[in-house]
Amino acid sequence: QVQLVQSGAEVKKPGASVKLSCKASGYTFATYTMDWVRQAPGQRLEWMGWIDAGNANTKYSQKFQDRVTITRDTSANTVYMELSSLTSEDTAVYYCARAPIVATILDFWGQGTLVTVSS
Amino acid sequence: EIVLTQSPGTLSLSPGERATLSCRASESVSSNYLAWYQQKPGQAPRLLIYGASRRATGIPDRLSGIGSGTDFTLTISRLEPEDFAVYYCQQYSSSPYTFGQGTKLEIK
Numbered sequence: 001q002v003q004l005v006q007s008g009a010e011v012k013k014p015g016a017s018v019k020l021s022c023k024a025s026g027y028t029f030a031t032y033t034m035d036w037v038r039q040a041p042g043q044r045l046e047w048m049g050w051i052d053a054g055n056a057n058t059k060y061s062q063k064f065q066d067r068v069t070i071t072r073d074t075s076a077n078t079v080y081m082e083l084s085s086l087t088s089e090d091t092a093v094y095y096c097a098r099a100p101i102v103a104t105i106l107d108f109w110g111q112g113t114l115v116t117v118s119s
Numbered sequence: 120e121i122v123l124t125q126s127p128g129t130l131s132l133s134p135g136e137r138a139t140l141s142c143r144a145s146e147s148v149s150s151n152y153l154a155w156y157q158q159k160p161g162q163a164p165r166l167l168i169y170g171a172s173r174r175a176t177g178i179p180d181r182l183s184g185i186g187s188g189t190d191f192t193l194t195i196s197r198l199e200p201e202d203f204a205v206y207y208c209q210q211y212s213s214s215p216y217t218f219g220q221g222t223k224l225e226i227k
Contacts, residue, residue, distance in 0.1 A: 044207070044218045044219065044220045044221060045156075045164065045207055045209070045218040046218070047209075047215055047216040047217065047218070059214065061214065061215040062215065063215065095163055095164075097163075097164075103152060103169075103211055104211040104216045105154055105166065105169045105211060106154070106156070106164070106166060106209070107166045107169075107175060108166075109163035109164055109165070110163065111163060112163055
């Protein structure tokens with residue numbers, strides 16, 4: 001069965017960076033994209049970007065273009081998302097979610113990782 | 120970017136009743152690239168519908184989606200206790216792929 005297991009909660013200071021991981025199992029890793037979506041307290045879900053796990057092509061939301069980097073390690077079936085220059089507004093639960101390459105239909109989700117940014 | 124507006128914000132119904140949730144887009148969603156997700160407290164969202172009307176694997180047929188252009192609807196024909204949750208629509212026709220603000224379906 002498809003499983004996406006994310007790394008644990010993080011607490012960061014303003015200005016720092018955070019790098020989250022998402023380990024995939026139960027399907028052919030390279031034939032899907034992995035997307036990152038975040039949910040700040042009381043806010044709607046917000047799509048951040050994706051990586052094609054096969055060829056490592058990426059696509060980012062313009063909002064995060066300058067601060068986010070999504071990478072993958074095919075030997076470990078793991079995707080990483082690094083977000084830099086953190087502010088309190090980045091406090092959120094971050095989800096990885098699998099999608100077919102042809103369309104961002106988020107059919108399986110990780111359990112989420114809480115990132116808290118506080119001085 | 121395409122802004123999705125869901126209504127109502129909260130829907131209070133009883134088990135067995137019919138629920139109708141609306142999602143309106145600020146501009147046309149091409150190819151009906153519209154999905155619906157369910158989220159329960161403390162859980163990740165779950166895909167219900169994609170392509171405006173196609174049920175995801177394992178989703179019962181009492182959930183149905185319809186719509187095109189800028190107006191989309193999710194209907195749950197007979198509410199079960201497990202249906203009470205928050206529902207989000209998402210468009211994936213135009214980057215950034217945006218979500219609605221959610222409709223909370225609560226037990227009356």
